[in-house]
Amino acid sequence: MVTIPKPTQGDALWRSAAGETADNPLGHVAPLLAAAREEFVRQAVQGRGDRAALARYTDQTDRLVRQIFGAAQDLTDTPLIVCAIGGYGRRALCLHSDLDLLIVFQGAIAAPEERAASALLQPLWDLRLAIGHHVRELSEFDRLEMGNPEFVLALLDARLVAGDDRLFAVLLERVRDATAHHVERLDVLLSLVSQRHVRFNDTLYQLEPDVKDAPGALRDISAIRMMRSIAADTFDGTVQFDESRLDRAEDLFIRIRSVLHAQSGRNMNVLKHELQERAAEALGYQGSHAGKRVEALMADYFRHARAVTRSLASSRRMIAPAVAQIERRRIGKSLDVAADGVRFADSRATPMPELWIEAFRVALANGCAVSEVALASIEQNIGRYAVDDFVSTEDSRQQLLKLLSPRAGLYARLSEMHECGLLGCLFPEFEKVHSRVIRDFYHRYTVDEHTLLAIRTIESLRSSPSSERQRFSGLLDEIVAPQLLILALLYHDVGKWRDEEHVSESVRLAQPMFDRFQMSDEGRRVVEFLIANHLEMSRVAFHRDSEDPQVVARFAAVVGNTDLLKMLCLLTLADIEAVSPEALTPWKEELLWRLYVDTYNQLTRGYADDRVEKHQAGLAVLLAGRPEEISTEELSRFISGLPRRYLALYGLASIYRHVRLSRDIHPNEVHASLEKHGDVWELSVVTLDKPYLFSNVCGLLSYFGMNIHRGQAITTPDGLVLDVFEFSDDEKFLAQNVGASTEIHRLLQAVVAQSVNVPTLLRGKQQSVIYRHRRMLDTIVHLDNQHSQRFTVLEIVADDALGLLYRISRTVSHQGCNVELALISTEGTKAVDVLHVTKGGRKLSSTEQFALKEALERTLEGAHEAD
Amino acid sequence: MKLIKSIVRPNKLDDVCEALERLNVSGVTVTDVRGHGRQKGHTTVYRGREYSVNLLPKVQLEVVVSDHLVDEIIRAIIETARTGEIGDGRVFVLPVDYGYNIRTGERDA
Numbered sequence: 001m002v003t004i005p006k007p008t009q010g011d012a013l014w015r016s017a018a019g020e021t022a023d024n025p026l027g028h029v030a031p032l033l034a035a036a037r038e039e040f041v042r043q044a045v046q047g048r049g050d051r052a053a054l055a056r057y058t059d060q061t062d063r064l065v066r067q068i069f070g071a072a073q074d075l076t077d078t079p080l081i082v083c084a085i086g087g088y089g090r091r092a093l094c095l096h097s098d099l100d101l102l103i104v105f106q107g108a109i110a111a112p113e114e115r116a117a118s119a120l121l122q123p124l125w126d127l128r129l130a131i132g133h134h135v136r137e138l139s140e141f142d143r144l145e146m147g148n149p150e151f152v153l154a155l156l157d158a159r160l161v162a163g164d165d166r167l168f169a170v171l172l173e174r175v176r177d178a179t180a181h182h183v184e185r186l187d188v189l190l191s192l193v194s195q196r197h198v199r200f201n202d203t204l205y206q207l208e209p210d211v212k213d214a215p216g217a218l219r220d221i222s223a224i225r226m227m228r229s230i231a232a233d234t235f236d237g238t239v240q241f242d243e244s245r246l247d248r249a250e251d252l253f254i255r256i257r258s259v260l261h262a263q264s265g266r267n268m269n270v271l272k273h274e275l276q277e278r279a280a281e282a283l284g285y286q287g288s289h290a291g292k293r294v295e296a297l298m299a300d301y302f303r304h305a306r307a308v309t310r311s312l313a314s315s316r317r318m319i320a321p322a323v324a325q326i327e328r329r330r331i332g333k334s335l336d337v338a339a340d341g342v343r344f345a346d347s348r349a350t351p352m353p354e355l356w357i358e359a360f361r362v363a364l365a366n367g368c369a370v371s372e373v374a375l376a377s378i379e380q381n382i383g384r385y386a387v388d389d390f391v392s393t394e395d396s397r398q399q400l401l402k403l404l405s406p407r408a409g410l411y412a413r414l415s416e417m418h419e420c421g422l423l424g425c426l427f428p429e430f431e432k433v434h435s436r437v438i439r440d441f442y443h444r445y446t447v448d449e450h451t452l453l454a455i456r457t458i459e460s461l462r463s464s465p466s467s468e469r470q471r472f473s474g475l476l477d478e479i480v481a482p483q484l485l486i487l488a489l490l491y492h493d494v495g496k497w498r499d500e501e502h503v504s505e506s507v508r509l510a511q512p513m514f515d516r517f518q519m520s521d522e523g524r525r526v527v528e529f530l531i532a533n534h535l536e537m538s539r540v541a542f543h544r545d546s547e548d549p550q551v552v553a554r555f556a557a558v559v560g561n562t563d564l565l566k567m568l569c570l571l572t573l574a575d576i577e578a579v580s581p582e583a584l585t586p587w588k589e590e591l592l593w594r595l596y597v598d599t600y601n602q603l604t605r606g607y608a609d610d611r612v613e614k615h616q617a618g619l620a621v622l623l624a625g626r627p628e629e630i631s632t633e634e635l636s637r638f639i640s641g642l643p644r645r646y647l648a649l650y651g652l653a654s655i656y657r658h659v660r661l662s663r664d665i666h667p668n669e670v671h672a673s674l675e676k677h678g679d680v681w682e683l684s685v686v687t688l689d690k691p692y693l694f695s696n697v698c699g700l701l702s703y704f705g706m707n708i709h710r711g712q713a714i715t716t717p718d719g720l721v722l723d724v725f726e727f728s729d730d731e732k733f734l735a736q737n738v739g740a741s742t743e744i745h746r747l748l749q750a751v752v753a754q755s756v757n758v759p760t761l762l763r764g765k766q767q768s769v770i771y772r773h774r775r776m777l778d779t780i781v782h783l784d785n786q787h788s789q790r791f792t793v794l795e796i797v798a799d800d801a802l803g804l805l806y807r808i809s810r811t812v813s814h815q816g817c818n819v820e821l822a823l824i825s826t827e828g829t830k831a832v833d834v835l836h837v838t839k840g841g842r843k844l845s846s847t848e849q850f851a852l853k854e855a856l857e858r859t860l861e862g863a864h865e866a867d
Numbered sequence: 868m869k870l871i872k873s874i875v876r877p878n879k880l881d882d883v884c885e886a887l888e889r890l891n892v893s894g895v896t897v898t899d900v901r902g903h904g905r906q907k908g909h910t911t912v913y914r915g916r917e918y919s920v921n922l923l924p925k926v927q928l929e930v931v932v933s934d935h936l937v938d939e940i941i942r943a944i945i946e947t948a949r950t951g952e953i954g955d956g957r958v959f960v961l962p963v964d965y966g967y968n969i970r971t972g973e974r975d976a
Binding site for chain 1: 876877878880881899900901911912913914915916920923924950954
């Protein structure tokens with residue numbers, strides 16, 4: 001290997017290249033180059049800088065090299081050749097592309113050979129060509145430099161430009177021998193492709209794409225062809241492959257690139273906003289104004305880049321060693337999992353739409369793709385179906401929503417659905433932002449891709465969270481219906497199909513989707529809130545003084561409850577990260593997290609401080625919507641004294657139900673309703689306060705084997721108690737016993753009337769279930785007198801266990817404390833309970849706090865304090 | 868010429884930038900930073916566990932201006948970034964020997 005130094009401007013040759021002397025050695029070649037370039041520019045600006053133009057320019061460059069070669073050859077007796085490698089080797093030289101040359105000497109390189117190489121290269125430098133040169137002895141090709149992967153791959157395109165063709169034949173043979181193990185070559189190729197894609201955040205949907213290097217662009221086309229050439233036997237007839245698709249894509253990209261080179265006067269391959277108009281005009285795109293022409297160009301660009309990306313993905317799957325081992329296996333009656341992904345078992349039959357959804361479900365479950373063949377089949381037939389064909393039954397609607405659950409592969413599968421047209425068919429509102437380009441200073445991707453990348457961020461929190469992201473990942477695990485978060489993300493920017501303010505338009509466009517999916521009021525409320533407020537958390541975190549408690553309190557009032565807060569926090573994180581790789585800095589991430597923590601604390605610890613007032617926001621809606629049998633007075637009486645967030649927490653139907661339950665309540669009476677929502681039961685209890693009430697109700701649920709997941713327990717200043725518990729029927733008591741519901745009501749009444757003693761009731765279960773000990777995380781008991789004006793806030797984080805809440809609340813009662821309010825949640829295997837307690841109607845003193853903390857820690861350690 | 872380096876609350880960034888624009892300050896460099904001065908940070912509790920928050924998020928703005936504009940610009944920064952609470956930030960003024968325009972290679976007057 002020899003290094004030929006590039007001349008400086010002071011060198012004699014440089015001066016001669018400028019044509020200053022009569023015996024200018026470049027005098028005969030410079031006009032040749034100038035003419036070739038002039039011709040290229042003329043073709044390029046007319047949109048005709050295609051493969052043929054590149055080939056012509058390559059040929060003229062070859063001629064130029066050959067002319068210089070003649071003089072250089074005379075300086076050495078050692079036979080030498082000059083080869084074009086890389087893009088130049090493929091005869092795809094663009095106007096300002098690097099000229100990749102390989103100079104090979106048959107023998108050792110000494111001073112005469114170095115002079116010969118210099119004599120070849122320096123005139124080219126003097127012509128201001130960008131040269132990528134490699135000077136080698138033939139013997140160096142006995143073993144290839146695998147540490148220089150670009151060079152190894154460039155050699156595969158080697159083409160003789162000047163010199164002895166027998167020497168070139170020997171060279172080719174040695175290269176072939178050295179790279180005989182095609183697995184090695186493929187590894188090199190795949191690794192280079194992956195590294196390159198990472199620079200573009202692994203997405204082709206760049207608003208300013210690099211037509212050479214970006215995913216789906218020219219280098220990927222070369223990579224696909226190389227893969228197919230290196231591993232020809234793997235591809236032999238097994239995968240449908242449309243070479244003409246690659247040709248069409250390549251033709252467009254080359255013509256765009258030619259315009260970029262011609263217009264910028266340099267090796268510029270990024271289709272920047274300002275060059276998009278010129279490229280669109282040169283390539284003859286139609287439109288009433290420049291913006292429309294650019295839209296047409298970019299839509300075409302993305303369409304072709306998608307085709308390339310799909311071909312590349314399909315080719316990669318075929319040569320991936322792990323996948324190549326997979327034997328085709330049948331899933332159900334109609335689907336196969338093969339090496340290239342999920343296929344329809346009968347490739348000739350036109351599959352039904354429900355099978356399409358099933359194919360993606362199977363792909364997600366098996367961690368594989370949907371095969372190119374299946375995608376092509378869907379793409380071909382998608383026009384025959386409308387969205388209603390996919391959501392006609394409750395089961396199909398639920399299947400679709402379940403498909404959106406964040407997990408590994410979701411982004412890739414949604415992208416496949418998007419590319420074959422299925423996603424747009426299922427969510428026609430999302431189709432409105434297909435390849436939508438919005439030019440601003442920050443966004444780097446099209447609107448649809450921005451959305452899918454945001455979903456990718458959520459997916460990564462579940463599948464491979466980095467250590468810095470563990471805290472956000474924990475939030476995702478705690479969300480009850482994460483598919484609603486994904487649905488909200490899918491719709492958060494659909495309003496950008498038009499140029500005006502997009503948030504309200506996104507909310508508007510979500511309404512038909514809610515109707516189609518026949519979503520519950522609660523589901524609608526969640527998704528609509530997230531879409532309508534998707535900019536709110538970043539606005540407060542980055543543009544307001546989030547250290548100011550009032551700012552946090554106002555934000556908490558907007559959010560209303562911790563579930564929505566967690567979802568909004570994750571949506572905000574994902575939305576910012578999907579803007580560009582630089583958008584979400586650690587600094588912003590920290591600000592976002594701090595706002596989350598402060599708001600969470602505000603929502604849980606300050607929960608009971610704000611009471612519903614006369615002119616409370618939301619009250620008017622509640623009053624206006626009340627059923628006739630509930631009077632304004634009755635409603636107002638019930639609401640007054642409840643925490644303000646009660647209104648944000650429950651829908652209208654739930655509130656009216658609570659009002660009915662509160663009617664004519666007397667001491668020792670309980671009014672309750674038990675309802676099933678999906679897999680979860682909800683018990684609403686209204687009664688009048690008394691000692692041990694909360695722990696007794698919890699104990700009763702434990703007695704029936706109910707696992708309490710979430711709940712609220714509220715006591716008004718008048719002593720009215722409203723407890724709402726969500727629980728699962730782990731022991732199938734409700735499922736398997738006809739009179740189970742009546743029995744629960746009967747015992748509930750008896751417990752409240754104190755005619756049944758809960759500890760006695762539980763005695764039989766105590767050792768087996770209630771005190772089952774399975775410690776996984778450190779128990780935290782924290783007491784705080786600062787956050788709430790009237791209560792001591794007790795926060796407990798512990799391993800969830802059946803009966804845990806009973807034990808906690810009973811210990812609190814044993815200590816003479818009253819539970820005024822309880823916020824109960826279970827997050828995975830972790831119970832997070834926040835109780836607002838008083839003793840004798842006031843906050844606990846330090847001594848009382850200490851005693852309660854000790855007692856609770858003993859209880860949670862399993863010392864049976866609660867007995 | 869002077870380099871005016873100010874460290875302000877993140878939410879005051881837009882206000883300060885607008886104030887600088889009104890004074891025809893042509894260039895500003897903004898950096899997200901973390902640190903503390905007298906506002907030493909605090910302890911926060913999340914789910915019963917205490918965390919110390921020692922370094923607080925701030926924004927640093929840097930502008931290079933002619934000597935005769937320094938006082939006016941400092942006044943504008945202080946007026947717009949002030950809340951009156953601890954943690955409002957700091958302004959530093961440093962001498963600048965030369966400045967060059969990279970595109971043209973010209974030295975600033």
